[in-house]
Amino acid sequence: MNTIAIGSDHGGLELKNLLVDFLKENGKKIIDIGCHSADSVDYPEFADEVCKKVLESDAEAGILVCGTGIGMSIAANRHRAIRAALCHESFTARMSREHNNANILCLGGRVVGSEIALDIVNTWVNTQFSGGRHQRRLDMLS
Ligand code: RB5
Secondary structure (H helix, E strand, O other): OOEEEEEEOHHHHHHHHHHHHHHHHOOOEEEEOOOOOOOOOOHHHHHHHHHHHHHOOOOOEEEEEEOOOHHHHHHHOOOOOOOEEEOOOHHHHHHHHHOOOOOEEEEEOOOOOHHHHHHHHHHHHOOOOOOOHHHHHHHOOO
16 A cells, blocks of 8 residues: 555544654655644544545545544444454454455554554555455455
């Protein structure tokens, strides 16, 4: 994946900014839809914006960060063609790509430390969908 849309609320702002720098340093094109300050904001608005970028093919994938990652994952998974995975370590991040073809990664900025988060993101963006029997199961969800 080359172009990634990313968004956060205030609870995920610090981690989101770290990830923007990391992904840019690793050659990714980033669409940062905010937030851009520590003011309290509503995570569904940012989830919807990132999902829209993915659904309209402006981005190949998205990353959403809030305090726990839970609100973002609930909001993102309301979109039928979005498969959002909330991950706290790299094994589930890898499996969410290989088996679930997750097109959104959700993270909890108040849950994972920066090194774990970078490991999760690095794994997620570099893992391909396995296809095969997993595609049949995804077809059952659409
Ligand atoms: C904001 O305080 C917090 O509720 C939000 O970032 C997120 O954790 C919601 O799921």
